[in-house]
Amino acid sequence: MTALVHDAAAAPSMHNAQPWRFRYLRRSRTIELRADFERVMPHSDPDTRGLHLGCGAALLNLRVAVAHEGWCPETRLLPDLSDRALLAGVRLTGSGSRESDLGALYPAIHRRHSSRSPFEETVIPEAVRGALADAARLEGAMLTFPTSWHLQEVLELVRQGEARNITDRGSDQDLAQWTRAGTPSAHTTDDGVPDYAFGPRKRGGKAPVRDFAGSRQVAGRDSADFERTPQLALVSTLYDRPEDWLRAGQALERVLLLATIEGLSSSFATQPLEWTDLRWPLRDPVSGTGYTQMIIRLGYGPQGPGAPRRPVSQVLDIQP
Incomplete structure (x- = not known):
């Protein structure tokens, strides 16, 4: 779980606020993605649209990491509308995932960085x-x-x-x-x-x-x-x-x-x-x-430096 959340948290977010938390429920083998509303930007993101985008990016990383490990990430968005912070649940099911193509993206998770350097004028094919x-x-x-x-x-x-x-x-x-x-x-x-x-x-x-x-x-x-x-x-x-x-x-x-x-x-x-x-x-x-x-x-240009990330211990809670 620590490794999976480490991969998920490599996602980009607005101003690198990392507005997410994860909760693993052992009994159901489900990882919950939860919004951390203490990291919202009241002026630049008043409706939390940007927060949801960042959390969605982390969710994709999580699915990629789960598929890379050979599991099937059975994903539900907004599974409980009475819980505003609960954005998604990812249940780990058996191998042979129909999302196995996601695993091919895994090598890019920790290579992807925002680059604010000049790019070449070369046209993307x-x-x-x-x-x-x-x-x-x-x-x-x-x-x-x-x-x-x-x-x-x-x-x-x-x-x-x-x-x-x-x-x-x-x-x-x-x-x-x-x-x-x-x-x-x-x-x-x-x-x-x-x-x-x-x-x-x-x-x-x-x-x-x-x-x-x-x-x-x-x-x-x-x-x-x-x-x-x-x-x-x-x-x-x-x-x-x-x-x-x-x-x-x-x-x-x-x-x-x-x-x-x-x-x-x-x-x-x-x-x-x-x-x-x-x-x-x-x-x-x-x-x-x-x-x-x-x-x-x-x-085409420099990949850019890696931005800092919060320790997994600060964003992951494991429950029975």
């Missing part, structure tokens, strides 16, 4: 894009690659979101709480985004890379030119309920793990998703339907 879209579809979500004017619209919405966040006191408070810069604890903390993971300050280019330093100066931090033509992907769902957020989180992580295996690096652009009026225009302009849950930046 269509075959790889198609495989990533198929991965999202298997989890009940859609993955699309905006191009032309839609790509420019997405980039403009990211810029608007970033501009608002800079001047919004609440967003600044969330960022200050979950970033570690310029203090001795920056390299010893077990959550949040440490300054060594900020990446270089953007000097030029159009890549939507969040500057976690904000107005603070980080000693020894370089500047760099980023991609002129960033390659973005949108994760979307037909509906916008907590169960859809969990599905989107699982789709997001499945895409990221496959991307890692394909030699791609990734990071996120959540700025416009934190503002209701900016999130809606991100949707597919052709169909006009669906809800965008995440913007992924993909490309």
Whole structure:
């Protein structure tokens, strides 16, 4: 159980808040995934959509790890609606899982890191894009690659979101709480985004890379030119309920793990998703339907450093 939860907790989450807990019930051989609402961001994520996405990503990692061990992860989302914190249950059943293909993603779990460094201008092959879209579809979500004017619209919405966040006191408070810069604890903390993971300050280019330093100066931090033509992907769902957020989180992580295996690096652009009026225009302009849950930046470049993780002892409870 310790090893499985260690793998699950390698998932990405907003500002690396790691808003999850796990409970193993020996009698039913079930691992419960529970939300840790003490790690919610009241200003940037007031409806806990981002929390659900992060927990969904951890759930996908858990399923991958279980399948890798030869078990079948029988998964139920929101199994008890009277318990708001209980997001999913994963029961370990016999071998011969119909999800055995998940096990192939296991080597990427601890290799996947958010990379806030410049990527190459090399275009991602269509075959790889198609495989990533198929991965999202298997989890009940859609993955699309905006191009032309839609790509420019997405980039403009990211810029608007970033501009608002800079001047919004609440967003600044969330960022200050979950970033570690310029203090001795920056390299010893077990959550949040440490300054060594900020990446270089953007000097030029159009890549939507969040500057976690904000107005603070980080000693020894370089500047760099980023991609002129960033390659973005949108994760979307037909509906916008907590169960859809969990599905989107699982789709997001499945895409990221496959991307890692394909030699791609990734990071996120959540700025416009934190503002209701900016999130809606991100949707597919052709169909006009669906809800965008995440913007992924993909490309060929450095994998990025590993972000800290809380010890398993802090997030796992084992019961009879």
